[in-house]
Amino acid sequence: MKTETELNDLENITDDKTECTEKVESNPFAYLDRNDFTSEKFKLEVRNLPKYYGLVEFKKLINQQLKLNSAKVKTPTRNGKWLYVCFHSEEERSAALDILNGYKWKNAVLQASVAQAVPDPLVKKRNEQFGDDGPDPKKPKLSNDEAEQQMINNVTPLHNLSYDEQLIQKTNSIRNILLEYTKRLPKTNKDLLSWLKEKKEINNGLPCEMLEIQSLKEDADKCTGYRNKCEFTIGMDMENKEPVVGFRIGTYVQGKTCVAPIENVSNVPQRMKTAVKYFQNFVRDSGIPVFNPETYAGHWRQLTVRLSLKTEQLMLICVVHTETMEETAIESLKKSIVDYYTHGEGKECKVDSLFFQKAKKRIAGEGNSFPLELLHGQGYIVEEMKGLKFRISPESFFQVNTAAAEILLNSAKELASISSQTTVLDVCCGTGTIGLSLAKDCANVVGVEIQEEAVNMAKFNATENGITNAQFFCGKAEEIMNRHEFQNPENADDVVAVVDPPRAGLHNKAVLLLRRMKHLKRFVYLSCNPKAALQNFLTLAMAESKTKQGAPFVPVKAIPVDMFPQTPHCELIVYFERYNSNIDNKV
Structure with a gap:
């Protein structure tokens, strides 16, 4: 039962309720007149950029060297021919315009001008559908039941397929990604052409052996509500x-x-x-x-x-x-x-x-x-999971499908050939689920994770489960992996890295660090978004150069794992080894 004071306070909250039910706005630029900040209000368009430049490099120029205090830098095109720089106020934008227009950077003379704000995509779409006067009351609208079915089709697109059909579709999807790797690899490293030709003949056009998709097919109840x-x-x-x-x-x-x-x-x-x-x-x-x-x-x-x-x-x-x-x-x-x-x-x-x-x-x-x-x-x-107990905090990463995660870990362990002499480098370790699950089968585990709370939880999980051969570090993988524990691990002759990055894949700097680790001869890459990870796979295989030191890595085996039944998403595990043309194409 609420007290009178509490009821009064809650009534104060509902004062702005009418704002939610006011007439539908048809002006796609009305958001610019509101008091809240938007990066679209004070925006510059910058063109004539250098032929070769990095976005991080440009941000350093803007904020550190020129001290222009930008709110955001946006690239509207993939090729980076021009970009937008957003500011907090008209004064900041005007000052930046004076400096950037005509500024010489990397042998290019920048061209800057005031950029127009983009229309609110919601209002724009609504106007396209109904006209500038808003929704047509005579036009039929989706019912709640129709809206629910549309949502279900978006969230679980494969829910109407049998599970066998889902697995076939996902297997084909993973195969196509590996075929794309095969198609793009020759442009990445010509020295691998003979190796690739041989592997394609053995593996029906694929660059490596692709094993049967792993799933919870034998336990149908776990394919829903997971x-x-x-x-x-x-x-x-x-x-x-x-x-x-x-x-x-x-x-x-x-x-x-x-x-x-x-x-x-x-x-x-x-x-x-x-x-x-x-x-x-x-x-x-x-x-x-x-x-x-x-x-x-x-x-x-x-x-x-x-x-x-x-x-x-x-x-x-x-x-x-x-x-x-x-x-x-x-x-x-x-x-x-x-x-x-x-x-x-x-x-x-x-x-x-x-x-x-x-x-x-x-x-x-x-x-x-x-x-x-x-x-x-x-x-x-x-x-x-796997006989261990894991504490999970609100922000901790943990696989969304616990039962399938056990299959994932078992598959990764088998591919990596882990023994009691192996040092496991757990990259993007989260709360330590992968490293701790492998700890009893290896010599020691060294983990790295950018999320501090997750690292603290990983350390606690190790203690809680009586695991003493695991240590975890907090920071960016590309920075922490330069530390002594990674560059000079125990049992340097038997080291395997297990990489489980976010959906976007591993940062390019971390990929290059993996290549530079001379003692690292093999590693396992777990990807929940194989299309995004494809660029990582290609970078691992690129020819050696000043920036890409260390012999390339090539795929040896791949296993799809269905972590997400009822959806088109599928996890992919790829086992890589160093390429050496003198010793049967691998070390």
């Missing part, structure tokens, strides 16, 4: 009648902001669906408006749910847009959330870890994350 983490958007339904906690039916650029419920999404577990339903009830009863991504009015923004499918522990992270909220109202809201999950209807969810996160519009230079506040319970949940 996700242990989901980020749900809080928005309005298609008919704009009530708030929904679920997934968007499309993207902002597509002109879609409404949200559909997740009851029929096949890869979300039932326990998570129940938790979402209870939270949705709280949002609707609160009377607080949901966040509007177009106007930035409203407050309810996102719910992140993490669930251990082994221990059944549940974590909720409530994300609220607090930019226009009074501190007293924020505190009242937090207390209401705690009361709901400890004494109210939400108690049925049995939440083990409850967090609150403030959100506001991101501004360049302020970072991309906002602090988390533990409201109730412990600051982590515990997951079990």
Whole structure:
């Protein structure tokens, strides 16, 4: 039961509710007149750039050498023939224009001019669909049921296929990526032509042996409801009648902001669906408006749910847009959330870890994350995998499919030929799941991860599981890998690196460092986005030069692993070895 003071505070929050339901804006440039910052307001276009330059190099010129204090640098084209430089104010833009226009850099005379802002993609798309006067009331609109089906088709595109058909489709997709590697490799390193020709003859056109896709096919129940983490958007339904906690039916650029419920999404577990339903009830009863991504009015923004499918522990992270909220109202809201999950209807969810996160519009230079506040319970949940227990904090990386992750790790171990004499370099180690899972089978583990909280958790997980032959370091892989522990590991004659980078792949500097490690003769690359990782694979195989030191690495075996049933995504493990033309093409 809320006190009178708490009710008054919550009423203050709903004062801006009318902002969310005002007439639909048809001017795609209206966002420029709002008080909130946008990088589009004060933008310069810079042309006549040098033939060869790096974006990082250009940013250093702008901010460090010329001290122009840019808010953002954007490249509208892949070839980098021109770019945009954004500033915080008209004064900063004018000062930069005077300096940059005609400035000589790397034998090129830069040309700078004031750039026009781009239209709001949501409003632009809406106008294209309905005309400048907004939606046509006579034109039929998607129903909530139709919107839900559209969302399901976007989130789980393969849900109508049998699992066998899904595996065939993913196998073909991975094969095509490896064929693309085969096509592009000759331009990368001509010295590998004879090697490649031989491998293509042996492996039916592929550069290496491709093993059968690994999956949970034998345990069909685990092919649905497998996700242990989901980020749900809080928005309005298609008919704009009530708030929904679920997934968007499309993207902002597509002109879609409404949200559909997740009851029929096949890869979300039932326990998570129940938790979402209870939270949705709280949002609707609160009377607080949901966040509007177009106007930035409203407050309810996102719910992140993490669930251990082994221990059944549940974590909720409530994300609220607090930019226009009074501190007293924020505190009242937090207390209401705690009361709901400890004494109210939400108690049925049995939440083990409850967090609150403030959100506001991101501004360049302020970072991309906002602090988390533990409201109730412990600051982590515990997951079990391969006989080990892992603490998972809100920001820790952990594979979203625990059961399939065990298959992934077993496959990586087999490919790497790990023994009791092996030193494992765990690159992008997260909470240490890969390194710690291999620790009992190798001499020692050395891990590196950029996320500090994840490193702390990896160290704790090692201690908790009684593992004493693992050490973890925090920092960028390309920097930490220069340290003594990586460049001069124990058992230098038997070293294997296991690389599990983010979706974008490994930073090019880290790839070059792997090549320079003379003692490193083999490593395993795990990729959740094989298309993006393809460039890493090619860089590993490039001919030696001043910047690419060390003999190239070539693929020996590849294994697809289906970590994401019902979707087209597929994990790929590739085992690489050093190329040596004098010893059977490898060391």
